[in-house]
Amino acid sequence: MISISLCMIVKNEEQVLSRCLDSVKDLVDEINIVDTGSGDGTVEIARAYTDRVYFFEWTGKFTDARNESFRHATKEYIIYLDADDVMLEEDRAKLKKLKNSLDPAVDSVSMYYNAGVDEFGNVTLKYRRNRLVKRSRYYRWEGDCHNYLNVYGNIINSDISITHMKIQHSVGRNLSIYEDKIARGDEFSPRDYFYYGNELRENGLYKQAIESYTKNIELKEGWVEDKVYACINRADCYHYLNDSQGEMSSLFESLCYSKTPRPEMCSRVGYIFQCKGEYESAIYWYELATSHKEDPDKWSFTYPAYSTWYPHLQLCVCYDRITNLEKAYEHNELARKFRPKDKNVLYNKELLEKKMGID
Template sequence: MVTISLCMIVKNEEDVLERCLDSVKDLVDEMNIVDTGSTDRTVEIAKKYTDRVFFFEWTGKFKDARNESFKHATKDYIFYLDADDVLQEEDRQKFKLLKETLDPEVDSVSMYYNAGVDEYGNVTLRYRRNRLLKRSRHFQWQGDVHNYIEVSGHIVNSDISITHLKNRHAVGRNLSIYKRKIKNGDSFTARDYFYYGNELRENGLYLEAIKSYTKAIEMEEGWVEDKIYACIFRADCHRFLGDTEKELSSLLLSLHFSKTPRPEAACRIGYHFQQKREYKPAIFWYELSTELKDDPDKWSFTYPAYSTWYPHLQLCVCYYHIKDFEKSYEHNEKAREYRPNDERILFNKKMLENRLEPVSRSRS
């Protein structure tokens, strides 16, 4: 059976670190925790689990701290987590089985990253990351903000999920790092422009975000998946600015890169027509989004809401407006399977049952 080193970087994580370490303490053979300047009880908590607590002066670049944490690993494989990540029980059992059966010739095992979860336990954002890495391959972190690991060789895609349970959001932190890169005259890759656009959009700087996404889209280099979502997120910025025609153009451009529609684009196109009260084309795009199947080996972003409860809720609204109350009720019930106590869905349920009751009586 292979051995595993947990490697983490932390700073002021006293609220979440214990939860994280409890979820993996019996799965790994070594814990290496690198602190980058905590002023709370983080180090004290870490030392309850391991004597391998190290200190590293923050350089302003996450990759430096993450690569430092990897230097302390001594086992066969490196497994990394953030302090606000956990393994849920089902995934703990899968991880145990993986450890017992992993072929030592494997260079990396990818796992899902559930980057967001709603109040009903539905995953809101998911993507794959190389998560378990063969130490002897000396894989390194790249990128100053949204880091990635350059991995090659024998890679296995597992169905294990790491769940991110963030209790706060560092507003503007990543944006300031990108602005520092610009000030320093650093060159940007297509990937940099995409993630810089995300930071600008999340901070409400929509015009700047549009410019950054456009650069990511127009550069010849770059991952096609980033270009797809750059089109989709740029469309959001146009919508926020009230330019619905440019919104639609950007959404349709995403089809040029994806070849077949993504639910995230299909729902937005449906919403575009819904806002114009063109309900039949809206219904077409929403129904399409419920039929599109996600590729389990896909590495880019997946927002499950756009193929589950959200299009069903909007189909409820669209069918209501064309007075097909039975279909409206049917789609509302499908949405309720995912969000059983959502006030909007419960309101629709009551209203539609009142509408359908007289019809049901007249048929009997």
């Protein structure tokens, strides 16, 4: 059996810290918590779980704080969590099994990060991260914002998930980190341009986001998966700016990098045709989205809604518009499997049953 150090950085997390630690405390052999300046009860809560609580002056870079937390680990492997993360029961069981069976020759175990969950328990965004890493490899965090562990060696992919359950979103915090980076005259990597574009988009700065995504796409360097989603996310910005031509062009440009269409792209193209009343074309793209088979080894972003309930819900609408009520009802029922109490789904069900004479 391997031994595991949990390493965390925290600041003003009294609302969520206990929930996180309760979900993992019996699975790790050591808890290291680095506080970066809390003004609430975070430190007191942390000390109820461990005497390994440390203090680190905030430098403006998450990388510095995360590397400091790793410095205090003493066990064979390190696992890291944010305070608003949890391990659900199914994943706790999987981690316990992994801890008992992991080959010590493994340098890193990747896990899914369920970065968002809707009101029905459906994961809205997930991607892989190197989550359990061998301490003796001295892996380092890199990047000022949206940090990543620079991991290499013997890496295996697991089906374990860490679930993010945020209570509130720090609006503008990450954007300011990038703005400070610009003010210092720091050079941006392709990755920086992608994530800066994401921050600009989330803050409604669509024109600037388009510029940042375009810089990522035009650079020869950079991860191809970032370029796929730079095209798709840039299309969203064009959509918000009512530029349908730019939106469509950006969506199809994603094919230059993905080679085959992603559900996120297909569902957006379907919606463009749906809004134009071109329902047969919309149906083609929505059905293509639902036919996608998930790659369990994919590391980049996956938005499950775009291959599950969302295209089925829109297919219900499109088939209803061309008076194919049986197909409309079929797809609404498929959407209902994912969102059983969704008001739109239930309304469609009632309406279609009336039209079809179903008691």
